Amino acid sequence: MSRIKLDHYFRCLWLSVCVLSSIPTLSKWIEVVNKGDLLVQLNAFKLEQLAMVEGENLVGTPDYWVKPNIHIESDYAFGGMQQKKSEQTTYWEKDPRYTSQTNYPLNVPCLLEVKPPLGPDVVIKPGDTLTTFRVWETPLDTREEERKGLFIRKMYRTISPWVTENPIFMHLVNSNEKVVKSAIDQCAEVGYEMIILSFGSGVNMEDESEANYSKFKRLVEYAKSKGIELGGYSLLSSRWISDEVDVINPKTGKRGGMIFGSSPCLSSEWGHNYFRKIKTFFEKTGMTVFENDGSYLGNVCASTSHAHHNGLNDSQWKQYAQIQGLYKWMRAEGIYMNIPDFYINSGTNKVGIGYREVNWSLPRDRQLVLGRTNIYDGLWDRTPSMCWTFTPLTQYHGGGEAATIEPLNEHLMDYKNQMMQNYGAGVQSCYRGPRLYDTEETKQVVIDVIDWYKTYRDILNSDLIHLRRPSGKDWDGFMHANPNLKEKGLVMLFNPTDKDIDRKVILPLYYTGLSTKALVREKEGKAKTYKLTRDYKITVDVTIPANGNT
Structure with a gap:
């Protein structure tokens, strides 16, 4: 020119x-x-x-x-x-x-x-x-x-x-209609708000048959009748499709050697069809929740034969436009999104708090301490509602009976402790299993925790202030703070040991907005007045029960 x-x-x-x-x-x-x-x-x-x-x-x-x-x-x-x-x-x-x-x-x-x-x-x-x-x-x-x-x-x-939305949900491992309806009934009875048909459940959003659409439309309508939102899981990038579809490694001219070894190119014809199928599935079924695993991770593609990009230099830009376009469309449609990659500013609601999946194969007591460590470490620069954590009700990667909570009524303390530390952090967990309760006693425990969470939901969803990182040897804990609420702070303290412990705990109240005095009560007990020090702190005497919390 x-x-x-x-x-x-x-x-x-x-x-x-x-x-x-x-x-x-x-x-x-x-x-x-x-x-x-x-x-x-x-x-x-x-x-x-x-x-x-x-x-x-x-x-x-x-x-x-x-x-x-x-x-x-x-x-x-x-x-x-x-x-x-x-x-x-x-x-x-x-x-x-x-x-x-x-x-x-x-x-x-x-x-x-x-x-x-x-x-x-x-x-x-x-x-x-x-x-x-x-x-x-x-x-x-x-x-x-x-x-x-x-x-x-x-x-x-x-x-x-949208990151402030924080619905209570479970991860259902079966998409059989009878099982799904039973889970919907349980969610409605205990106060849950959402179900995600998890990986391995059998939900297939790429199945374009009318029978598939009809099945999930029926389940969505049944869930709505019970006040429950229903959604499901789809895997995208972390799988191999074919030599023609997968991203081409610019170093070798072949697929392989990329993130996850190989992944489909989102700007191939297959990629465009995938996004079309996902949109159609949501339009046909009315689902309102989407969990997209293996979201676009940034693979480049040196192919010159893919339909929707020219070569290497435009491959990343155009693939990103594809995935961001889907998430923005879903945001506009009011579809809730759990995405294990950081697409928060493109419209997704939640991202994983950060964990190694194999840790959920460890014994239950170690899962509790590691779970709180994930919460403590994961909320320095994120709000509680932005993140999810994990609770394997059934066996996950392994670990056998020692790692699983099912049968729920036989491990009720572990189940309740998982719920209390997660809801107490304001972090929703993927409670992955076929049911939320198995006996009336279990059901009542779940109801009690959910009722407690909903009573203090606003403060529990507020910013988390870090008190002490879990070690498994002594108390650990965190505090929520919000000067705009009636309850300006809520403290969760945990004892991972097998004996009750008495401790003096210093609480930094600066971010609660209090400046001279604080009224403090333990659980629903009588309030006690504390005078703040010049650096906005108080010291409380507290007994934390063995393997428990307060």
């Missing part, structure tokens, strides 16, 4: 907005509008470039630099259960123009660039507009872990408010 005035062919709009609700967050994205009559090829772009005040300035070059104190996050995110692992667009580069830095080789990473790792390498037709991903930038006023996390948690509640 000869030299021309750029504006004649396209214009680039920088759009930036201040996100309100009292958070210091800036959002940016680019829109490229082709105003001409020729195709425009956008090979690459940088959404942001900022020269930042360095996190540290050393003479030598360490293996790891402390980065500038700002949180950067985009919705072009994939490949991880946590935001830190899934972030693909943040790059801290050297700035050779910054010659007054202390570092002799000028290696300080202080130049922030936000850009896609590959591509997009896409064509913009005359009259069309390309809108890039969004980035959110939140400068922080502290390096203290809890306060930093509270900044980020409030950001999520503001920019992705």
Whole structure:
């Protein structure tokens, strides 16, 4: 193309907005509008470039630099259960123009660039507009872990408010109509709100037969009649399809050697058909819950024969557009989404809190301690309602009788302890099994816990303040805080030992909004007045029962 005035062919709009609700967050994205009559090829772009005040300035070059104190996050995110692992667009580069830095080789990473790792390498037709991903930038006023996390948690509640939805659900392992109806009845009786037909249950959303649609439509209608939402599971990326469909490794020119070994290319004809089938299934059945396992993890594809991408350089951009398009469609339709990858800012409701699945094959007492550790570690920068954890009512990977809660009435204390620590954290768990109770005694225990959770639901879904990480040797616990509620704090303390323990526990009440005194009661007991210290703390004497909580 000869030299021309750029504006004649396209214009680039920088759009930036201040996100309100009292958070210091800036959002940016680019829109490229082709105003001409020729195709425009956008090979690459940088959404942001900022020269930042360095996190540290050393003479030598360490293996790891402390980065500038700002949180950067985009919705072009994939490949991880946590935001830190899934972030693909943040790059801290050297700035050779910054010659007054202390570092002799000028290696300080202080130049922030936000850009896609590959591509997009896409064509913009005359009259069309390309809108890039969004980035959110939140400068922080502290390096203290809890306060930093509270900044980020409030950001999520503001920019992705669907993460505050937190329905009570079970993972049903069977899609037989009789079993599903029985589970629906149990959920309605004990106060549950949702069922997800789990992996291995037999639900197949890719089955386009009228019989399949009719079956699940009947079950959805039955669930609705009982006040229960019904949904199901579908596997996407972590499977092999064929040589023609799977992503092509750019190093070998063949499939294999990629994430999970191999995965289908979402921009192949198979990929487009998959998304069409999923949408059709939800439209035909009326399901309102979707669990998409093995979501797009970021595989590139060097194929030049797939129908919906041209080659390597546009493969990641276009596959991401496919998966994000499905999740945005579901968000618009009000479909609840459990996705084990960090698509929160693309419309999904929950992501896994973070765990190794084989840990659920350990004995039940170890599952309890590890479960609380997952909660403690997983909620530094996420809200309780953003995450799910796991409770294998039936055997999962292995471990036999010692690892399973079924028969429920024979392991009632373990079952109740699982529920209390999960609901007490405000974290829904995938209670995976064929039923929620097996006897009237079990049923009453479940009802009691659910009633307790619903009574204190608002404070239990509020931000979690970390008290003491589980060790399995002494007490551990956490506190919820919300200055806008009647109950401004709720503390959960746990004893993993086989003896009652008496402890003095210091409670940091700063984030409850209380400044001079606090009224504290244990369970439904009588309230006692405590005077706060100058650093907004109180000390309580507490007895925590053996293998229990308070």
